[in-house]
Amino acid sequence: MSYPRRAFTLIELLVVIAIIAVLIGLLLPAVQKVREAASRLKCTNNLKQIGVAMHGYHSRMDRFPDGYTSGAPVRNGEGTGPGWGWAAQLLPDLEQDNVAKSINYNLDIANSFNAAARVQVLPVFLCPSDSPGVTNFNSVSAGGSTICSVAFANYVGVGGTFEVTAYPDTGNGVLYRNSRIKVLGITDGTSSTLMVGERTFKKSPQTTWVGAVTGSTNPPLNPANDSEGPPTLCLTNTGTAADGRVPNNPLDHVEDTNSNHTQGVNFLFCDGSVRPIQNTISPATWEALGTRAGGEVVGADY
Numbered sequence: 001m002s003y004p005r006r007a008f009t010l011i012e013l014l015v016v017i018a019i020i021a022v023l024i025g026l027l028l029p030a031v032q033k034v035r036e037a038a039s040r041l042k043c044t045n046n047l048k049q050i051g052v053a054m055h056g057y058h059s060r061m062d063r064f065p066d067g068y069t070s071g072a073p074v075r076n077g078e079g080t081g082p083g084w085g086w087a088a089q090l091l092p093d094l095e096q097d098n099v100a101k102s103i104n105y106n107l108d109i110a111n112s113f114n115a116a117a118r119v120q121v122l123p124v125f126l127c128p129s130d131s132p133g134v135t136n137f138n139s140v141s142a143g144g145s146t147i148c149s150v151a152f153a154n155y156v157g158v159g160g161t162f163e164v165t166a167y168p169d170t171g172n173g174v175l176y177r178n179s180r181i182k183v184l185g186i187t188d189g190t191s192s193t194l195m196v197g198e199r200t201f202k203k204s205p206q207t208t209w210v211g212a213v214t215g216s217t218n219p220p221l222n223p224a225n226d227s228e229g230p231p232t233l234c235l236t237n238t239g240t241a242a243d244g245r246v247p248n249n250p251l252d253h254v255e256d257t258n259s260n261h262t263q264g265v266n267f268l269f270c271d272g273s274v275r276p277i278q279n280t281i282s283p284a285t286w287e288a289l290g291t292r293a294g295g296e297v298v299g300a301d302y
Contacts, residue, residue: 039129040261043198044274045152046124048185050155050196051063051272053093064195066087066234067157067164068103068212069105069174076169077179078215081108085211085234086157086175086196087125094124108150109213110139118150118210123207126154130259139206139213140235145277147216152201153209156236156257158194160290164237165229166223174270175235177212187293190270196299197236197247197267197277198259206254208233220262238290241283248279277302 007115018025058064065086070079084105091100102117109118121135138146160173168177174195186193199207212230219227232255239245247257247265257277261267264276270292277286281302289294 008194022187039127040263040266041260043127043129043261043266047155047266047268047274048194048272049094049124050087051268051274053090054195054268055272056093057090058183063180064174067159067171067177067179068231070177070212070214073170073179074161076167079168079212079213079230082106082111083109083210083212083214085209087153087155088208088211094122096122096124109211115148118148122152122153122209125151125155126199126211127154127200127259127266130154130200130202132205134201134205135256137206137208139208139216140219141215142227144215145235147213149257150208150210150233152214153207154198154200154232155209156199156207157196157257158233158290159235159237161238161240161287161294162233163239164235168229168231169293171237171296173237177231181292185292186243186270187235188288188291188295188298191273192240192289192298193270193292195268195270198261199256200258200260203252203258204254204256206233210234218254220252220254223281225253227269227297228253228255238287241287244283246279246281247277248285250278275302 068085070081070083072079099117099120104113107113119136132152136149138149140146158173159171159176174181211234212220216230216269217227218232236255236257247258257265264278267277268274285299285301288298
């Protein structure tokens with residue numbers, strides 16, 4: 001004896017679909033949290049590798065690399081090149097010997113000899129929480145003409161308190177023009193002095209591991225702000241406490257630090273440790289962390 005097969009009614013089908021939709025809605029945030037946790041861990045590992053490379057470089061050269069290397073006619077004057085940044089100088093210590101060997105560090109970044117090297121996209125300099133959608137960008141002059149194309153990156157060196165555009169040679173941090181700082185020169189303590197931090201494409205689209213492209217400008221995203229100079233392509237500064245330029249601030253300066261991580265912005269400290277700086281850090285503590293020998297009392301709010 002056979003019995004007729006019973007099909008789902010429309011109401012039953014809709015109920016099943018609704019249940020599946022609810023389950024997906026509950027699951028999606030959890031998946032996103034796991035994905036972000038993995039991206040944050042990868043970003044932290046990138047910065048730890050950079051920290052190991054920094055200290056490897058210091059062991060070989062008895063100093064940390066320059067924020068970037070450039071001549072200048074006068075102190076804090078316009079750079080004359082070649083412009084290679086701290087990250088470019090670290091390439092041999094980051095197992096990027098082939099890229100390093102393809103660079104002539106005595107020639108300007110924009111020199112045609114360096115055309116292949118300067119557009120190399122290197123994963124160690126990219127935060128996976130950022131999705132720039134580009135691998136290279138055109139570095140331009142104040143007049144808007146293209147100087148050369150360079151690879152995008154997410155990590156910048158900390159030059160200290162002062163604007164790296166206006167005061168490239170007077171940084172009170174660790175990485176500025178021709179800096180050559182030794183561990184012994186970081187009297188504030190390596191565990192409380194910033195070295196490298198993050199920037200995202202959305203707020204800082206002209207960031208590169210290559211260095212400070214000679215004669216370039218870094219256009220503002222906010223028309224109310226001024227254009228910045230070549231140093232901001234690879235460096236940042238904290239500003240004074242009165243400036244309020246803490247990580248992820250709403251001021252829209254292209255040279256400031258920011259990230260897509262929910263817990264704050266990841267930073268490499270001079271002792272090689274990597275810690276997130278919370279968006280709620282006080283401006284006074286933020287300024288103090290940027291100096292190498294300021295003698296400030298660093299707050300515990302980070």
